[in-house]
Amino acid sequence: MMKKKIALIGYGVIGKRVADAIARQDDMELAGVCDVISDWRIQTAVKKGYSVYAATEDAQDSMQKAGISLAGNMADLLGVAHLVVDCTPKKIAAQNVEIYKERGIKFILQGGEKHETTGHSFSAENNYASALNRDSTRVVSCNTTSILRTLTALKKAGLLQSARGTLLRRATDPWESHLGGIMNTLVPEKDIPSHQGPDAQSVDSELDIVTMAVKVPQTLSHLHYWNVRLTRKADKKEVIEAFQTSTRITLINYSDGLVSNNTIKEKYLDMGRPWGDMYEVALWQDMLKVEGDELYYAYVVDNQAIVIPETIDAIRALTGMEESAEKSIKKTNKSLGINNGGQL
Numbered sequence: 001m002m003k004k005k006i007a008l009i010g011y012g013v014i015g016k017r018v019a020d021a022i023a024r025q026d027d028m029e030l031a032g033v034c035d036v037i038s039d040w041r042i043q044t045a046v047k048k049g050y051s052v053y054a055a056t057e058d059a060q061d062s063m064q065k066a067g068i069s070l071a072g073n074m075a076d077l078l079g080v081a082h083l084v085v086d087c088t089p090k091k092i093a094a095q096n097v098e099i100y101k102e103r104g105i106k107f108i109l110q111g112g113e114k115h116e117t118t119g120h121s122f123s124a125e126n127n128y129a130s131a132l133n134r135d136s137t138r139v140v141s142c143n144t145t146s147i148l149r150t151l152t153a154l155k156k157a158g159l160l161q162s163a164r165g166t167l168l169r170r171a172t173d174p175w176e177s178h179l180g181g182i183m184n185t186l187v188p189e190k191d192i193p194s195h196q197g198p199d200a201q202s203v204d205s206e207l208d209i210v211t212m213a214v215k216v217p218q219t220l221s222h223l224h225y226w227n228v229r230l231t232r233k234a235d236k237k238e239v240i241e242a243f244q245t246s247t248r249i250t251l252i253n254y255s256d257g258l259v260s261n262n263t264i265k266e267k268y269l270d271m272g273r274p275w276g277d278m279y280e281v282a283l284w285q286d287m288l289k290v291e292g293d294e295l296y297y298a299y300v301v302d303n304q305a306i307v308i309p310e311t312i313d314a315i316r317a318l319t320g321m322e323e324s325a326e327k328s329i330k331k332t333n334k335s336l337g338i339n340n341g342g343q344l
């Protein structure tokens, strides 16, 4: 089978990870990366041997001045690709949609864009099938992906009635700390529900869910607290077994010393994951509590990493190269060392 060629627009926090993940797959290849930056960030792509394209004329000038050897412009890249993954900042990708539609190229957006930009929002374990052979989809954001993974596992076990969650959101990505992240404060999101609950409903409209969110002054990851009403009285074992049906939830324990988001980060760095990335939702098994039909738990979401495997699965769904969600997820997991002790 001919490998599908994938274009990557926006080589930032998410884009550089998606590019490496594409390069690891045996059924697709990275056609090239396209950006406006000309500093150390794009030099990484050059060093990795990726073909680099300039998104704008200004970018072309500055990249050439920085000595970057260009393979062409954005139109050139789209011309050699079967599908484009757009990882540009919020709202930029929405503007690119018209270009993709005009060229008739399939496209994937990230969670900063609205559901309406594609009319389909994606979360592999929930709705892979409905994305098959579509022209476009949007991989929901990091928080929403974690919510869908955990609640879908409970739903598939027939246990989910309703869910209420409080999200502690990291203030900014680590490399951008110097640009003005918050300090010595907590900044609650004004609206209840915060946008992640309704966003999860864009994938699964049946979910009875309310989220609240607060921005906290650290950069490592998000932390969620959930209170779930179950369909019936259950015991802890049943709930744990439900979570274990997801290959992208990892159960962790306080008793192992994993007592905070920084200790979890260190573990993933020790495991040799690129950037110490944790693609899984790390859910505390020994903290989890069930009282009658009420369930309480907390987990950590590596916001920079969690949507990477989802994006790879979205590529397989849209191109139709794999019809089975289970097979795609398994293939992606294997390539990234997910559910394999994290060893690559």
Ligand SMILES: NC(=O)C1=CN([C@@H]2O[C@H](COP(=O)(O)OP(=O)(O)OC[C@H]3O[C@@H](n4cnc5c(N)ncnc54)[C@H](OP(=O)(O)O)[C@@H]3O)[C@@H](O)[C@H]2O)C=CC1
Residues within 6 Å of the ligand: 009, 010, 011, 012, 013, 014, 015, 034, 035, 036, 037, 055, 087, 088, 089, 090, 092, 110, 111, 112, 113, 140, 141, 142, 173, 303, 304, 307
């Ligand atoms: N960061 C996160 O934790 C997560 C982000 N997301 C979503 O992923 C998407 C990307 O976010 P993120 O990776 O953080 O963004 P970044 O800002 O880290 O990266 C975006 C990259 O695209 C570049 N860019 C800007 N304009 C253009 C353009 N017109 N054409 C090509 N490239 C351009 C940026 O350059 P410059 O820096 O000069 O603007 C930057 O290099 C967003 O939708 C976001 O909401 C989803 C989950 C988690």
Ligand SMILES: O=C(OP(=O)(O)O)[C@H](O)COP(=O)(O)O
Residues within 6 Å of the ligand: 111, 141, 142, 143, 144, 169, 171, 172, 196, 303
């Ligand atoms: O928290 C995130 O998204 P989400 O809260 O919409 O799920 C992402 O990490 C990026 O969001 P931000 O960069 O706007 O904080």
